[in-house]
Amino acid sequence: MTGRAHGGVSLPLVMATAATSWLALLAWSGFVQTAGVYLLPLMLGIPLVSAVGVLTRWARFPILIVVASQLLMLLLFANAAYGTSLFPTGGSITAAAQEFANGMEALRTYAAPIPRGVKEVAPVLVLGGMLCHILVDLCAVTLGRVPVAGLPLLVIYTLPVSILDRSVSWLIFVCTVTGFLIMLAVQEGGRIARWGRQFGAPGDADRLVSWGGRDARRHPVALGATATALALFVPLLIPTFNLNLIGGKGPGGSGDREVRITNPMTDLRRDLVQGDDVPLVLVDSRGSTPRYLRLSVLTTFTGEAWTPGNRDLRGDQTTEGKVPRPIGLTDEYETETRDWQVTITDNLKSWWLPAPMYVSDIEAGPNWGYDADILDFYTNDKQKDTAGINYSLTELIPDFSGRQLAAAGTPPGDIETRYAALPDVPREVTDLAKEITEGYPTEFEKVQALQQYFRGGQFEYNTDRVEAGNGNSALLQFLEDKEGYCEQFASAMAVMARSIGIPARVAVGFFEATRLESGVFEFSSKDLHAWPEIYFKGAGWVKFEPTPSTHIDLVPTYSDDLIDDANDPSNSADPSSSAAPTTKPTTAEPTTTPQQDEDGQKDQDDGFSVVPFLWGGGALVLLAGLALTPRAVRRARSSRRWHAGGDPAEIAWAELRDVTVDVGRAWPEGRSPRATGAQIATFFGPAVGADHAVVPRTGAEVNPEAVVSLDALVAALEQSRYAATPVGAGADVVRAHLDRCIAALRGGVGQRARWRAEWLPPSLVSGTTRPGRRAMPSSIGGRRHRTGPVDQIS
């Protein structure tokens, strides 16, 4: 890449390229929940990169310089947007780099889509997006190869498909392809226009502008549109080729696999591991994402396994109307309600009815009974399961906070007896639990410590190489290998909680639904999950999330709440609080704790912010400063030269060299002053100040006055370099000669080159010696004298 960039590219192509890049980057919205966090900064960043490209190409810099400038713009933008200062100071760069590192960390930590609370990933997406755009811009504009630009665009578009394993909306596809076609059309249009005239329509230049009936561009456009349409619709018509381009599987799904749940735990892993992802439960919950849909609760640990235990199932407790308030939940906590419409697909055959954790009303018919203590729903008739049924319910959403939970007192005795009971558990498990929770004064903090222990990064989520089971032996194996799946995380945490006397149990169900095109949420077999529930006095059963963030991206908010002992009035009197360790689990990794509402109540977009625009304004100011810098540096260099003193002839010569390079002429390196002067004289143009846009006639004969001055400069330099006793010329005389030469040099180039010489002087970046630019041998000897005799025979 040593060539020069295309200087004369059309602005429409640049704009089309920028717009297409941005549209293609819409496909990345699957990575985050709120696409605004990266799309808005990109709306500014991409045009900035394009603008830098336009300027540098216009100045006819080498391609490498163009790309390097764009990369520099990217870094400056990153600094302005994510650093602490608009200008790249050391601290600001460090801060921006830290933001980027945090983003990378967040990408490793969380499963896509990154929840809305996690802002750290934005820098990675923004910088990645700008980098992709630089690639697209390089191919399409700088190199002038629009078709090649399709490759980076394709990469942008397919990245989410390969990483998220999910399709991208067909609208984005159409937008990107349309943008790409426009880019092609703009370039081809320009090319056709350069041909001069159309075939069959001689001399009618205006016809090229309009899109007349015989316009050469009509056919490509029709072809492009047809190809796009075919790409969209042909896959739909081919039944065996399930591209699923247009999102959404539709209610009922197409899978033929059944998920049968009779014993929740044993069925869980089989359903998680095997086969396709089949839709199981469809929920209409008025727009907010449903999470933690519970099938059953396992209350008893036998040492071999977790089981539902003995249930108090009475015939009169049917799911028709109000159900009792959840055990232990007092009025101390405010509650909200949310209505659900649930549809079970034919694929889910379960004796347990899927329902949220807290339910106040349910209408599911007389076939289903409930356990009043536990509030899970079980079939009264083993011949009937959940396949294909519909029901409605009202969910109760308590507003827990960490501080309230930490202030909870000791659980009642009967609860403790029933839910903290443990058979013989290996000593290692008990010791480990004690070690983890040692030093935490409250039960809540102990539970937090346990959750953080599992989510802290030591453990890996893995369903492949792990033995099924949640008994003692499986538990030991799990704690040793630090590898397992949700069932083992949940049961391990519950067992450990019980081993230190905290009432705990394990819930089995679904984690989080996916929103379909229709607005309905879908739980599928891949969403099957297990989690522990811990009892707190006054709050009742509260769920926690020990499964690592690589699989479950967020935890209930309260479970991450920082309990500050000093500010907590209930603990301030407690002498043990002073002994509380300073290393709270939540402070260990503050960057990876999403401050996310547990049930996704606040789905309104908070991604829009004025901050990117402030950054953008700052970047513009910075850009303006950058634009003025080369001129200032160039002038400072010139003035420093004269003030530093020295031989005026040498100074004038160096200055003349810089001016020659500035106006875009090649300075002949490695030649004698006289030969160089002869070459420079050919660049001289008339020394008039008129603004002629066309390139004027140049040559030694055009401006004899300047040639005399140049001869004087050359003579002074030769005297200074080669004479035994140099006859030094006065600095004033030399400067007068130099000024005349500079005027002649500027007069020998067009308006644009003069502008560039003033504002973007290339002499600032060109080195002092350029062996590659050595003059052609034939031109040596120059204007003033001929070489020796012509030797014909040798």
Next chain:
Amino acid sequence: MAVETGDVESVARVAAKVRDNIDSVIEGKTEVVTTAVTVLLAEGHLLIEDIPGVGKTMLSKALARSIDSTVRRIQFTPDLLPSDVTGVSIFNQETRQFEFRPGGIFANIVVGDEINRASPKTQSALLECMEEHQVTVDGNTWQLESPFMVIATQNPIEMEGTYALPEAQRDRFMARISMGYPVHAAEIAMLASHSSHNPLDDLEPVTDAGEIRKLIGIVNGIHTADAVLRYAVSLTTATRNTPDLNLGASPRASLHLIRAAKAYAAVHGRNYVLPDDVHAMARPVLAHRLLPSVEAAMSSRSTGAILESIVAAVPVPTTA
């Protein structure tokens, strides 16, 4: 030892007079004539190599006649003996002693026509004379009078029965020039002036040996900056390092180059040497000393073209 500007101007003036004088008989060959004058002032010897009839002998005679000095012409033939060149000791019956009869070489300007027709023995007799400006016969050494310049001509075609000059002898010539055909107009002018009488007859000397001696002294004092010396040496070094040449320029070539450049600067009225002077003299001074490699010879690249590319590739030092 800086040379006064006035001295240099006298060199330029005399050189211009000689040049104009020769120009009156040889039309349109200013550069060749300038080189010839330059070599004269640099105390070098000149080899003129070209096809017959382009004015080789005319140039050498005109140069010789422009200077009021002793001129000898030796026509080299295969039967020419070394003693014909250097001189011979003859027993004088009257004085009953050996008497030295100086050969053709005893002159300020010696014109050696068709030097490649002489036998190697005779050619080599020239060697000592040219290099050391002295003649040794029968153990007696005679100094040659300054200025001393050998202008040899040779004919590159019609090589049958000729003895090509060995490299060692070629190296002793400061410069080799070729006349080349005259341009169209010059040839017409020549026909007009030369058809009636020999223009050489009208040629009057414009200077004398004594003045030339003085000028040579001035030329020797011309200032040469370090950068120029470096440039000359990098040129000769480059000829030794290129794979295109089997034989590069000798240190004597470097010496000749600088001396020629000094004279060239003086002829142009400067009391210091420019890289351009070295550049201008590089081809006439260096080309005839180089031997192309087999590859270059087979691809028909002349030493002149090879030298041209070398000179173009060697950068001029920018710092003094």
